[in-house]
Amino acid sequence: MKRREFIRTATGAATAGTALAAISRTACAPGPEPPPPFTAWTWVHGNRDYDAAEWRRRFARLRQAGLDAVLVGGGDVALVSEAAHGEGLEYHRWFWTLNRNGDEWAQTNHPEWFTVSRNLESSLAQPPYVGYYRWVCPSREPVRDYLRGLVGELAANPAVHGVHLDYVRHCDVILPRGLWDTYDLVQDTELPEFDFCYCGGSYRAHILL
Numbered sequence: 001m002k003r004r005e006f007i008r009t010a011t012g013a014a015t016a017g018t019a020l021a022a023i024s025r026t027a028c029a030p031g032p033e034p035p036p037p038f039t040a041w042t043w044v045h046g047n048r049d050y051d052a053a054e055w056r057r058r059f060a061r062l063r064q065a066g067l068d069a070v071l072v073g074g075g076d077v078a079l080v081s082e083a084a085h086g087e088g089l090e091y092h093r094w095f096w097t098l099n100r101n102g103d104e105w106a107q108t109n110h111p112e113w114f115t116v117s118r119n120l121e122s123s124l125a126q127p128p129y130v131g132y133y134r135w136v137c138p139s140r141e142p143v144r145d146y147l148r149g150l151v152g153e154l155a156a157n158p159a160v161h162g163v164h165l166d167y168v169r170h171c172d173v174i175l176p177r178g179l180w181d182t183y184d185l186v187q188d189t190e191l192p193e194f195d196f197c198y199c200g201g202s203y204r205a206h207i208l209l
Ligand SMILES: [Zn+2]
Pocket: 115, 116, 137, 138, 139, 197, 198, 199, 200, 201
């Protein structure tokens, strides 16, 4: 059966022309661009006591599992990036942006950069929820300059494919419901000890204006 006869049989003679037109439009109209290929990345803690061979072995396993890139926090950039590249993985830096728990320099030299709760307690001295919740306040221009410099240094390294910015936010004022039991909390309202930031920076001033 020829195509026209088939359509006439299937749809009835009165609608055959419409059906053919629809098929023709479908065949000729430019479709949407196909989606880009799917890639899989994973976070990796770089502060491990591994030598180059051990990093290669671990990255080889990730590559075999279908991973395309690693987002590495901490560790030796040259050592770990070389191992990643050697196994065909992109190497990105995993950067904790406003949560600066591991930043001894900022904690020592600029405690005033750290966010302040509605109880007027610093997240440096009284980290909310967990001990590593120590956050700097983006309302402060020196904080923004400092972070911009750190990211710029990382991005300038040709071994680094990109910089992944994590924790670009304040501390959670209300945790997801499923975590309340974990921290023995009932957060049906915004509690002052988890509400940041009240350091008096310009960001809050702008909101109030
Ligand atoms: Zn602040």
